[in-house]
Amino acid sequence: MNPGAPARIVLGAACLVGLIAAVAVLTGAVRVGSGEPSGPAPSAAAMTAPPVVAPDPTGGTPATVLAVADPVTMDVRLEDGRALRVRALGIQPPEACYSGQALAFARRTLAGRAVTLAGDGHSDRFSRALAWVTLSQGDDYAVLAAEAGVVSSYAADAPAERMPAVRAASERARVAGRGLWGPPCIGGPAGTNAAVSGTPG
Known part of the structure; x- marks a missing residue:
């Protein structure tokens, strides 16, 4: 037997094992460093799907309100x-x-009505797209509703720079005793002031 034959056989076997491992990694059969099967790669559609209300460099996304489910929820x-x-x-x-x-x-x-939605692609646990709502004439819906005393200010998820105007409108309604800040909600029968408890909506 040729004296160099065993060394060539061992070297050839090592090369073959290395080649098989490289092919396994490239095809995704093995996750490098984990030894576990890798999951399917995300589809191109999943990686490029737009957020529910995408940021718009012109100031918002135009929309038309089809229906209103409650004072803060609309289709x-x-x-x-x-x-x-x-x-x-x-x-x-x-x-x-x-x-x-x-x-x-x-x-x-x-x-x-025609409105403009300003959002960042987030939604809440009820799958509602979170957005700031502005009417076509430029009126801020949150400010209008707070001024009328039909809602209270609520800062969760809201842009901080927008909240001072809402808080000020809500305070004016409270001082005037308008809407939920007046009778029967405030100063009415026991239990009727639940409207201002401040729990998430």
Whole structure:
């Protein structure tokens, strides 16, 4: 037997094992360093799917309000035809007292109207797209509703720079005793002031 033959056989076997390992890593059969099977690669569509209300460099996403479910929840249609359920940021609806009047205000103010939505692609646990809502004439819906006393200010998820105007409007309504800040919600029968408890909506 050729004296160099065993060394060549061992070297050849080592090369073959290395080649098999390289092919396994390249095909995704083995995750490097873990020894576990790798999961399927994300599809191109999943990696490029747009957020629910994408940021718009011109100041917002135009939409039309199709229906109003409660003082902060509305169904809208975007210009591209998509329908979304939106949760208006900056405000909190009444839980009990004054909830009917608050819903009537929201429907009167929003239903069928053109609005602009400013969001960052986030949604809440109810799958509502979170967005700041502005009416076509430039009126801030959160400020209008807070001024009317049909909602209270609510900063969770809202842009910090927008909240001072909402808080000021809510304070004016409170001082004036308007809406949920007046009778029967405030100073009414026991239990009727649940509307201002501040729990998430």
